Amino acid sequence: MRAIEAAAIASGAVTGLELMERAGRGVVEAVFEEWPELRATSHRAVVLCGPGNNGGDGFVVARLLRERGWAVEVFLYGDAERLPPDARVNYERWCGMGVVTALESESFPRLHSVHADLIVDALFGTGFARPADGDAAQVLVHIRTAIWPVERSFRSAEHLVAVDVPTGLCADSGKVIVAEVAKLAHFRADLTVTFHRAKIGHFLEDGPELVGKLVVKDIGLPGAGPAGGRVGLVTPRLESLRKHSGHKYSHGHALILSGPAGRGGAARLAARGALRIGAGVVTVGCPAEAVAEHAGRLDAVMLREVADGDGLAAVLEDGRINALCLGPGLGLDARAAGLVGVALGVSAARPPPPAPPHEGEGRRSGQGGALDGDGLPLPLVGRGQGWGARRVVLDADALTLIAGDVALFGALHAACVLTPHAGEFARLFPDIAAKLAAPATTGPAYSRVDAARAAAARAGCVVLLKGPDTVIAAPDGRCAVNAAVYDRAAPWLATAGAGDVLAGVICGLLARGFEAFDAACTGAWLHVECARSFGPGLIAEDLPEELPKVFRALGL
Secondary structure, eight states: OHHHHHHHHHTTSOOHHHHHHHHHHHHHHHHHHHOTHHHHSOOEEEEEEOSSHHHHHHHHHHHHHHHTTOEEEEEEOSOGGGSOHHHHHHHHHHHTTSOEEEOSGGGHHHHHTOOEEEEEEESSOTTOOSOBOHHHHHHHHHIIIIISOSSGGGOSEEEEEEESSOTTBOTTTSOBOBOGGGTTOOOOOSEEEEESSOOGGGTSTTHHHHHOEEEEEOOSOOSSOTTTTSEEEOOOOOGGGOOOSOOGGGGOEEEEEOOSTTOOHHHHHHHHHHHHTTOSEEEEEEOGGGHHHHHTTOSSSEEEEOOSHHHHHHHTTSTTEEEEEEOTTOOSSHHHHHHHHHHTTSOSOOOOOOOOOOTTTOOOTTTTOOBOTTSOBOOOTTOOSGGGGSEEEEOHHHHHHHHTOHHHHHTOOTTEEEOOOHHHHHHHOHHHHHHHHSOOOSSSOOOHHHHHHHHHHHHTSEEEEOSTEEEEEOTTSOEEEEEOOGGGOOGGGOSTTHHHHHHHHHHHHHHTTOOHHHHHHHHHHHHHHHHHHHOTTOOTTHHHHHHHHHHHHTTO
16 A cells, blocks of 8 residues: 555655545545534534554544534644654644644543544554554553443443554554563454555454454555556456356366275265356265265266276276365375375375475475476476376365375475365465464564465465365465455354365366366355355355355356
């Protein structure tokens, strides 16, 4: 945003002061849109301004509310003489209308007696880069505990609106940046108003919980800016889901590998997901003792006996099989390791290897290919090493096997999709996971986007890091966030087997010809849409069966 704003100002299209005015007006508009009763007559507001341009936005809000007849009290944390130029102009404009009270320990009694209809949090915005400590921590903790505690019945105001981000939230990561002594030094807003585009931190980690309702206001800035297109919310490839012509094999053949008898449910869920997403043919490959179990539960899905790695190699001689899914209910035994090895084009017979390479080491020769000019692994599809070029989804048990085997890890290639949850991610990339789990002490804090990108670059394949704030990253740096938050919240996805269905859906999309990154993005997006469409009471079996309804709603 700083780069976008600077470019607009440098072009002469707008001044910084005008952008600040538009931002303040956007906040007031959003408040009245959210709470129409506040528009009808005058009310009381407290505006908390900080030492930067976020505080400048707050002074504009205060002035606009006063012009509407509101009783407004303004508190400033920091030295007015050190405000940025545009914020200083708006500070002086406000001083022509009302007083500014210094936000410090001496003003706590006044703060404690405040009873307002609206609190405006314009203390620390997107530029917040270090934890509040000393006087700042004392002030923020007092505000949080005295006038805006978690328990609503004890609050001194009806509504809190945050400008850009709630104070204490890192806009780059969604983490709370606080000092150890000030764990309460962050706010939970009812409404957050941001400008031009939503920020990554609005969707990740603690962001959705602290933001409340998110509103994005246009302030007249053009385009997405120089960084646009590398990180964004998922854009599904819906048009590619249509079937216009062809026979079943022209829409792909997905092979789902199953574990032993009694553990086949996960593979069947994945197979159903692949079939419903439109793969022309879906086959479950299983050991001989599991054939009867699967046959009793599957009709449109075909069955093949796959005893071990050699059996899989024989099945893969059918060139029409163009996508594989391994992991759901697969097991961790020698058979499972052999299947993963054959799927990735490496020998099934290996001694126990060392762990995968750590962050910064990259991938060396013999671990899956050379590095390009940016230090990222070159794609390996078409390298001519057996079945390693086939599109593969690796989930659950397959991820655990890869995490403990450097040969398997090194065989990952650009047509692979890894779908780990947090625990599996930590096994695959322990150093990256540790960095992600570390407390945020400075901003921009290390985020799930950073972690997924680092993992994708190291593995040389697409990584889908699951969660309410799912992040999908490709080894070339592309990244998308599929956030099931705000109006897309789908808490019903927290149910056994949901991830198996997702793996199958992605496998089906790969079979249909989707590139790995697009398959992961589109599959994750539809996964959430199915959960939202079904609603409470969802179980994993419902997800594939909801796809036709979702497709009809999308006009497909």
